[in-house]
Amino acid sequence: MLQLTFIRENKDLTLAGLRKRHFTNADAIIEQVLSLDQKRRDTQRDLDDTLARSNAKAKEIGALMKTGDKAAADAAKAETAELKVRSKDLEEVLRTAEQQLQEVLVTIPNIPHSSVPEGRTPDDNEVVLEHGNKPDLPADAQPHWELVRKYDIIDFELGVKIAGAGFPVYKGKGARIQRALINFFLDEALKAGYVEVQPPIVVNEDSGFGTGQLPDKEGQMYYVTEDKLYLIPTAEVPITNLYRDVILPESQLPVRNVGYTPCFRREAGSWGAHVRGLNRLHQFDKVEIVRIERPDQSYAALEEMSLHVQSLLQKLELPYRVLRLCGGDMGFTSALTYDMEVWSAAQQRWLEVSSVSNFETYQANRLKLRSKLDGKMQLMHTLNGSALALPRILASILENNQTPDGIRIPQALVPYCGFDVID
């Protein structure tokens, strides 16, 4: 959520940012925010004034009671009735204004960083760099959904029986390579200075709101109605919310956490031609890195996270590219996002395996995540990134490394797998 004072003091900047996002109705909505804010503050002042007079009267009555002047006390009591009615009314007006303001504010996305490219669709994203050589596969190379059947390492039909489409069953070396990838990613993060956490994989409504999934992406999450809990779509939600309503001592900054969790996404209405096999699932595994930074350090941290993710891809010997998302393609809460995509040789397409974002104070404002720096209380910057999401990594490893004798496991992963080929 944007800060009200920021909008108030930087109206033009705000509008320019929203335009970059191709956010419709920006002018009208900002006008509405400003007028509601004005009303809120005027009412607040009236109310405060009324309450101040009530408080004074109450004190006066207390003093009169003490001296035993009952008649004077009763007279003073009579004077409070009007103040009471007035403050009740004003409270109601104030509550309504605050509520309306909140309702509008949560519909406004984050302001893009100045380096975010102009653009409307994924085609407008900027390719920052490409790394590695795309392998030349023989003509009879198979996509991963054929390969997993051939080597019997993932069973999609069995998953349908147990749960439904999009819930695969990993078997044998398929299960072991999943476990290997998770451990590899976690170990690499530990080496880079991250502290491992194991959060709950369900969250309450406050948590969903804190990181921005609610109320915006309600339909994207599985919901357990009986207990009012959401299955997490990413570990970003529980891990970042560890710091909700927290004032971090300066000595604890920066915070670096890494966590492995399964992730659940309903993906309602997004099933189509491009989602075969592992390309899009309802349940998948992911290792996530989360950081909390001083505002002046957050963009350096973002670059560091990007390099960390790239180092993982390099160790896995996967060709990849890094995109800087354009204004129209960025997530609602982000100020700057890098997407990492690996080359999937048999499908002949790039697959997104990581998204690394700086949210600046957007999440922190909802979370009330602050720190006192240089004697001033201020919102911290939150960042997160996948490091990494498993299914598409696996898809790419399977496709890129297929040989007539089986699938070669990347060297870095062999110690974790305990085998060097799937055959």
Place this chain on the structure above:
RNA sequence: AGAGAGAUGGCAGAGUGGUCGAUUGCGUCGGUCUUGAAAACCGAAGACUGUAACAGGUCCGGGGGUUCGAAUCCCUCUCUCUCUGCCA
């Protein structure tokens, strides 16, 4: 799941209708002392809102109520603890 107890500042823990934003202890920070540290002593310190700055307002788990006045009384929700039951 049943019965009972409880929720107060970073933590511990007072406060049961009126100068209580809240005693005290520990912890934290600053100072004195010391070559330095510890100890001792002295002092400082909540958050939000608001103002040009003061002032003012709000906050004792959440919400509502009684009262001129609520941390304190009433209702309700949530959570925690203890005992019993069940269970990885």
